[in-house]
Amino acid sequence: xxxxxxxxxxxxxxxxxxxxxxxxxxxxxxxxxxxxxxxxxxxxxxxxxxxx
Amino acid sequence: xxxxxxxxxxxxxxxxxxxxxxxxxxxxxxxxxxxxxxxxxxxxxxxxxxxxxxxxxxxxxxxxxxxxxxxxxxxxxxxxxxxxxxxxxxxxxxxxxxxxxxxxxxxxxxxxxxxxxxxxxxxxxxxxxxxxxxxxxxxxxxxxxxxxxxxxxxxxxxxxxxxxxxxxxxxxxxxxxxxxxxxxxxxxxxxxxxxxxxxxxxxxxxxxxxxxxxxxxxxxxxxxxxxxxxxxxxxxxxxxxxxxxxxxxxxxxxxxxxxxxxxxxxxxxxxxxxxxxxxxxxxxxxxxxxxxxxxxxxxxxxxxxxxxxxxxxxxxxxxxxxxxxxxxxxxxxxxxxxxxxxxxxxx
Numbered sequence: 001x002x003x004x005x006x007x008x009x010x011x012x013x014x015x016x017x018x019x020x021x022x023x024x025x026x027x028x029x030x031x032x033x034x035x036x037x038x039x040x041x042x043x044x045x046x047x048x049x050x051x052x
Numbered sequence: 053x054x055x056x057x058x059x060x061x062x063x064x065x066x067x068x069x070x071x072x073x074x075x076x077x078x079x080x081x082x083x084x085x086x087x088x089x090x091x092x093x094x095x096x097x098x099x100x101x102x103x104x105x106x107x108x109x110x111x112x113x114x115x116x117x118x119x120x121x122x123x124x125x126x127x128x129x130x131x132x133x134x135x136x137x138x139x140x141x142x143x144x145x146x147x148x149x150x151x152x153x154x155x156x157x158x159x160x161x162x163x164x165x166x167x168x169x170x171x172x173x174x175x176x177x178x179x180x181x182x183x184x185x186x187x188x189x190x191x192x193x194x195x196x197x198x199x200x201x202x203x204x205x206x207x208x209x210x211x212x213x214x215x216x217x218x219x220x221x222x223x224x225x226x227x228x229x230x231x232x233x234x235x236x237x238x239x240x241x242x243x244x245x246x247x248x249x250x251x252x253x254x255x256x257x258x259x260x261x262x263x264x265x266x267x268x269x270x271x272x273x274x275x276x277x278x279x280x281x282x283x284x285x286x287x288x289x290x291x292x293x294x295x296x297x298x299x300x301x302x303x304x305x306x307x308x309x310x311x312x313x314x315x316x317x318x319x320x321x322x323x324x325x326x327x328x329x330x331x332x333x334x335x336x337x338x339x340x341x342x343x344x345x346x347x348x349x350x351x352x353x354x355x356x357x358x359x360x361x362x363x364x365x366x367x368x369x370x371x372x373x374x375x376x377x378x379x380x381x382x383x384x385x386x387x388x389x390x391x392x393x394x395x396x397x398x399x
Binding site: 013014015016018021022024025028029032035036039040042043046047050051052 | 119122123124128129271273274277278281282284285288289291292295296299300302304
């Protein structure tokens with residue numbers, strides 16, 4: 001494989017367009033926001049158990 | 053689990069963590085940066101291993117292999133972006149952690165060993181940045197490394213030796229790439245993993261420091277699971293920032309390095325080396341008859357030695373008294389760091 005490596009000179013090849021990347025970020029952001037809310041509830045519950 | 057514990061005592065550290073507590077006070081927020089640094093170090097290991105599967109460390113193939121990672125390997129551009137942005141975030145977080153420990157005087161007795169391992173880790177992280185920069189073998193990487201590896205030359209007695217060790221010859225070439233690659237993927241990670249493990253173990257043994265003058269009124273937080281959940285929260289925020297940077301500003305590859313071309317005009321190193329870069333630019337060619345690079349190298353060595361010795365120099369903090377002189381020195385350090393970085397970008 002290494003022997004067949006050739007430069008194409010296209011430095012942007014392979015990187016998806018800005019719209020696709022933004023959509024991926026929105027989906028990731030939504031999943032992480034849900035995770036943060038669940039984690040926050042878990043922190044509250046465990047703090048109550050520990051008497052904090 | 054009982055079967056496993058009877059044979060390996062695997063629950064001993066878990067039981068230890070169950071008893072560990074984290075102090076609660078108005079500065080406790082700064083504790084999260086240590087865990088956050090560990091998180092980004094983990095991201096670097098995972099993404100670094102993935103890049104290693106396709107990267108080829110020779111001048112004839114390094115650039116092409118990175119180009120292939122970006123263009124042909126599924127999500128290769130994303131993994132490379134994560135690795136690059138995460139390295140910047142790791143250094144930023146380590147610096148924040150360093151300054152927070154410095155200002156809270158958390159280095160004082162009995163945590164001197166934690167400070168020593170922490171400062172060593174700070175320099176190792178900068179070493180990762182320096183050794184990884186050449187690996188894509190593009191124009192900026194090549195000439196920035198050529199300039200960067202030239203700086204130690206003026207160190208008395210050992211300068212030439214250091215340059216030869218780093219480059220493997222007079223100029224940046226195949227040997228240099230192999231050496232920096234070996235440092236980046238084997239030697240520095242082994243040192244960093246060992247030191248980070250020691251740093252974390254010392255933290256577990258000594259616990260988190262309470263700043264001088266803070267009265268502990270609030271009950272402490274149990275580390276497991278209460279504080280660990282808070283760490284997860286900080287890691288999630290850190291991961292989101294990393295995703296934003298990697299997806300909105302994917303790292304691009306420059307043109308392939310041509311060793312026979314002249315260095316691009318206005319070439320600058322990464323932001324964390326700009327204070328050193330700008331200091332060298334400030335200096336006249338000679339200071340009191342001495343080569344200015346020699347003066348800067350000696351200053352850097354004195355500064356580095358001084359950083360390691362902070363817990364032993366700050367006698368007031370060691371005895372539980374406030375030490376405003378060290379706080380002023382820390383503020384001066386931050387001001388110089390920000391000023392030199394700003395000047396380097398603006399001029």
